[in-house]
Amino acid sequence: MTSERERTYHHGDLRRAILTAALDVIATEGPAALSLRDLARRAGVSHAAPAHHFKDRTGLLTAVAAEGYALFADALAGAPDLRERGVAYVRFAATHPAHFQVMFQPDLHRADDPDLLATRARATEALRAGVAGLPPVGRGEDDRLTGVAAWSLAHGFATLLLTGNLADALEGRDPEEAFRSLAALVFTPEEGRGR
Amino acid sequence: MTSERERTYHHGDLRRAILTAALDVIATEGPAALSLRDLARRAGVSHAAPAHHFKDRTGLLTAVAAEGYALFADALAGAPDLRERGVAYVRFAATHPAHFQVMFQPDLHRADDPDLLATRARATEALRAGVAGLPPVGRGEDDRLTGVAAWSLAHGFATLLLTGNLADALEGRDPEEAFRSLAALVFTPEEGRGR
């Protein structure tokens, strides 16, 4: 369908086509391998066409990050408790590796972009809501640290997973499932987690 | 001293000069901003000189990663217990941000490089030694997961720190100190950590 309308001057949905191609490249070869001209070739348009939608190479990556945060917020929203939110965190990284990488590499995108700020705020909110669902430990200082701890745990696991550092430790086990039991080890769900 | 011998044909220690300049650029502007020609200019040599020492741009980054793993192994070796090893992990990331970034971005370097493999093995060993120092929990499966959990926690904290995501959560507190108390919250040191 999409390939039939090849001879039209307007692509129809070039922005999405470029984005999708970019995600493909980033996921398989990393963000460094990304080339605007290459993406243009893949989409069958001229080499300057992408610039109209994204201005820059950085602009494209900013759009990727913004889209990533939006999807991320949605992915986190569905989880019932803190642990499942962590699982969702890991699942998102595994399912959207390109988004995840760009989101957490500040030197790749423009951190002050309005769209990015908006979607990132949504994701941050979804994240914070998860921590708020914790059984209150009492002292407020600990609460904040607990939130950082949970975030660190999920983020570290996701990052190590994407960089291939957990391959032999997991031995082909399902990463999500591994994280679920791992989180159980650390944050004991029942029993007031001792402190 | 170094600047006096400017007019010699041979630089004297170009390899180190390039490496240091590269670390500077990566730390301030990210790995994407790295340019061999720019590094050559900074060192006052011709644009092709770096290639003789590192072959490639990828070769340079591989050297950075290898050096990083060596420094990393040393940094981890000094820590007495698991928690302090985590603190050392975070301290290393904060002290050597450029090394850390490149080490954990597989698309930037050549993962099969012999030097890199050697130093990385040393670091892995230092890391595993820390987990082995844990009070044995009994079941072997849990041990492995506990190791992954500790690694994830430290790595996630370090990564989030470097990407600026902990700035407001920490509010100017010393990151190392924050991680120390955070680790205390999660892995309760005395008392058989409940499970």
Next chain:
DNA sequence: GCCGGAACTTGTCAATGCCTAGATACCGGG
């Protein structure tokens, strides 16, 4: 003192990012 190789230079080429000017298609008001 000489000779082989390491360290560095100069020159070149293809590819890329970005800019500008121009062509083409779509869209709403008359």
Next chain:
DNA sequence: CCCGGTATCTAGGCATTGACAAGTTCCGGC
């Protein structure tokens, strides 16, 4: 229906970069 404005895309050009090839300078061992 058509006509002007605008969004979309093309074409061309320029500076920079990474990689390669061939030459030059220097060092150390024999």
